[in-house]
Amino acid sequence: MAIKAIFFDFDGVIKNSTSVKTEAFRTLYQEFGTKVTDEVVKHHMKNGGISRYDKIKHYHKVYLGIQLNDNELQEWGDRFSELVLRKVIDSPYVRGAEKAIEDLAKEYSLFVISGTPQVELDFILRKLGLHTKFEMIGGSPKKKEKWAKEIMDKYRFNNKEVVFVGDAMTDYKAAETCRLHFILRTHSENEFQFEGIKCKKIPDLEGLTNAVKQINKNLE
Secondary structure: OOOOEEEEOOEOOOEOOHHHHHHHHHHHHHHHOHHHHHHHHHHHHHOOOOOHHHHHHHHHHHHHOOOOOHHHHHHHHHHHHHHHHHHHHHOOEOOOHHHHHHHHOOOOEEEEEEEEEHHHHHHHHHHOOOHHHOOEEEEEOOOHHHHHHHHHHHHOOOHHHEEEEEOOHHHHHHHHHHOOEEEEEOOOOOOOOOOOOOOEEEOOHHHHHHHHHHHHHHHO
16 A cells, blocks of 8 residues: 555645734734734634634634624625735745645645635635646635545545645644544644644655655555
């Protein structure tokens, strides 16, 4: 048995864009004062990879006592998109990401599974010229574990044949639920969350190809 597929999260794994999302939430809620803004940012940083719509609905309800209807939620989501879209595209790649994707695409089937809205994720990857490297691109509102299961069913991957590369607890939990190999890309915003959790950890994607090869070797 050998690795056949690699699932990539996007923000914080392919692009150094996690801080873009953090600052967008800060800007979005600054009109409600420092206390609310600080709570929003704290929650966001502890819950990377969750849909912005789920977060916005939660923040309004819990911190502001406001129950948003669907139209209002969409308006807030659109405001968030306006704050982040260009900045995400322009943000720097995680070191080694472009080469790792180029090299790994020659040997494995690659996929993106992200909490970013589907339409926005498709747009970003096309603008970056990366869409041809991935066989499927999965965004919200579908949850990450559902995307993982759907891809595995469609392509008939065994759980031992898939590596999930992520930087958020949602990535780790999706990998755990589907019993996939997991590689954590560590950075300043996630290290405290994964303290004590045993998994392969890499600071950037320069070491990803070797990490996947090591998993393959262990499967022999």
